[in-house]
Amino acid sequence: MSRKVLPHICIETAPSPTATVIWLHGLGADGHDFEPIVPQLGLPQTTAIRFIFPHAPAMPVSINGGYIMPAWYDIRKNDLGIAHDEAGITASADSIAMLIEQENMRGIPNSRIILAGFSQGAAMALHAGLRQTAPLAGIIALSGYLLLPEKSHQFTAESRTTPLFIGHGVDDPVVPFALGDTTARKIRAAGYRLDWHSYPMEHSVCMEEIRHIGQWITARLSPLKQ
Template identity: 55%
Template sequence: MSDSLLQLSAIDIATGSNPLYTVLWMHGLGADGNDFVPVVQTLDLPATPIRFLFPHAPLQPVTINGGHTMRAWYDIQHTDFIKQEDKAGLYRSQRAIVALIEHENQRGIPSSHIILAGFSQGAAMALHVGLRHPDKLAGIMVLSGYLPLVHEIRQEAHVANQLTPIFMAHGSYDPVVPVKLARSSLQLLRDYHYSVDWHEYPMAHAVCDQELIDISRWLKNILKEALISDHQNR
């Protein structure tokens, strides 16, 4: 699959005119950008206009699902997600997501006002892209996901996002992305001195009401911190 096929289309929703911030939210394996659109109405966010972008991952065969074609950010070849990782697919989707970030920059949203978010495979992409991005991001939100390519992160992580707040949430009974994998990602991030806000819920591979409340609280804090930083830099 060539990069020319990865010019991602996205659902674009703004909570007001002239958005000042962007939340770029990646869906999970086999879903599409519509998956988390309904969440916008539940977050009880401040009046500050925010753009939510929900991109559609490319269609591609997925080995673990019998080679069936579906929307995926990268191939998964093994039930142990960190075995035989699809490095080429991860980096290809990274470039496509970075292109969306750069498009937001061109629309007047600085990287420091952009939050990368995702669920499951989309959460893995949010971490993968966010830690490597050369410009400071506002935050990284990881829902039921994990950190891919753990052996590469020390060399590839960019200092620009060393202090970027990370929100991680996971279900204790997740049968898809085991909570053990998420906890190991959490420990690695903390070992590398990232600031991670960890939440664990008694649920499976899903999003629960308390999680949405916690996401809303975290997003409000991120927006407040970005506003304070803007004033200090003037």
């Protein structure tokens, strides 16, 4: 079976990008969901970044009565910390790897790629990013959680130099704040550099978080020295 790159939206902040941010949406959304965030990040005009917003494949989601919707993997239980869809997660991780490989072929090394995501997309960003054999420029996980936590031994030694930004709303009714906090603690205990932020919001993003993300991206993808 031939491998195909996920359909996606591409936005370039300036000609000839020297860095890439791959941003994964949440359950039931699509790549357009975070498309408007690019101009809100306050990125310097001197930083040429390619933003890629892929569309997850449509699949039945058990927790929603089998309704077919865009999803990175199936969710079967209300407790998001257990019983994860390993086959679906693995398939999506392979699709994300293809997006990274596509950027490598365009001349963007892993050291200039940030993998970001919200909710289910954040969970996938963590899962795929922490298993890279060449460290990324960073991982951004917003309102997410750690998938297959019993397999954290699969985190690669190479990925431990990848910095992380994890943000979560303290009033999140979808992905409980405690689950995000536990995720951050486990990743920090595994030896990763982690910026952990909590915000007075529910299952969403806020302008303060967007500002922090923009500053964080700028610090890691500042223009290459000539």
